[in-house]
Amino acid sequence: MKILKQSNGDIPLCIPKLVRVVRISLFLLFIVMTQLHAENLYSQNTVINLKxxxxxxxxxLDKIEKETEYSFLFTDKSVDIDWTVNIDIHGKSINEILEILFGKTNVEYRIVDKQIALSNRRLVTDSVNQQKKINGSVIEQNGNPVIGANVVEKGTTNGTITDMNGHFVLSVNQGAVLTISYIGYITKEFQINDKSNIIIYLEEDSELLDEIVVVGYGTMKRKDLTGAV
Known part of the structure; x- marks a missing residue:
């Protein structure tokens, strides 16, 4: 955009245009706020009589729509509104009436402007709250800790490894089964049930140990060692 300058200074002549834009923006904001305020007043001041x-x-709900400016929307087709009630209400707000109708049901409501959205109340199943923390140790038959053993909740990617003391902490679902594995040992499954502190004993896999050689950079099977060391 080309900016013209006044002969007596460096103030851009486009400033008045910017001022007009700001004024228009403020005017639109004022209209929106006024509308929201009016809708809020409608909700507060509208009283309903029903018998x-x-x-x-x-x-x-049909009666409310006929006698007010509210309209009902259903965000869930399975919302049950086919049960019968006896209602005798005088001078109640829409919030009070909705609470009387749906407060103890599986239906939840949300008022947006003059529209009321109805849906089934979702049962929140927080998996974190349903999980339990397991403190466990993985040890050999002779009592030595198994360091770096893999501990995984069966059927998931939820897992951890044991520390220098063979200890681990893992949050799992109720009734979970743990799969514990480490090279040179027989993989074991452990049913948690109601336990929260567990000790898991691993047995050496003698056949596998005969095939494994410890090298400076890890473990390898004998058949893979040709020219590797």
Whole structure:
């Protein structure tokens, strides 16, 4: 954009345009805030009178829509509004009525402007809360710790390795099965059940040990050692 300068200074002549843009933005913001305030006032000031006997919840909602500016939306097709109620309400707000209707049910509501969204209440299954922390040790038959053993919750990628003392800590699902493995030892599975502190004994795999040679950079099978050391 080409900027023209006044002859008596360096102030850009485009400044007035910027001021107009700011004024328009503030005006639009004012309109939005006014609208939100008006909708909030509507929600606070609107009182509803209802008297229905042996009516379905659907009929109650229809009545509310006819007598107010509220409309109901269903975000879940399986929302149950086919059960019957007897309702006698005078001078209650929409929040109070919705709480009376759905407060003790599986239906949850959310008021957005003058629209009310209904959906089934989701049962939060927090896997973290359902997990239990396992403190365990992996040791040899002679009582020595197995360092670096792999401890994995079976059927998952959830796992860890044992430390210098053969100890590990792992959070697992209820009823989990642990798979413990280490080279030179027979892989073992351990059912957790209700235990939280466990000791797991590993047995040496004599056949596998005969095939393994310890080298300076790890372990290798004898058949793979040709020219490798």
């Amino acid at each position: 229905l006997e042996n009516a379905t919840v659907e009929q109650v």
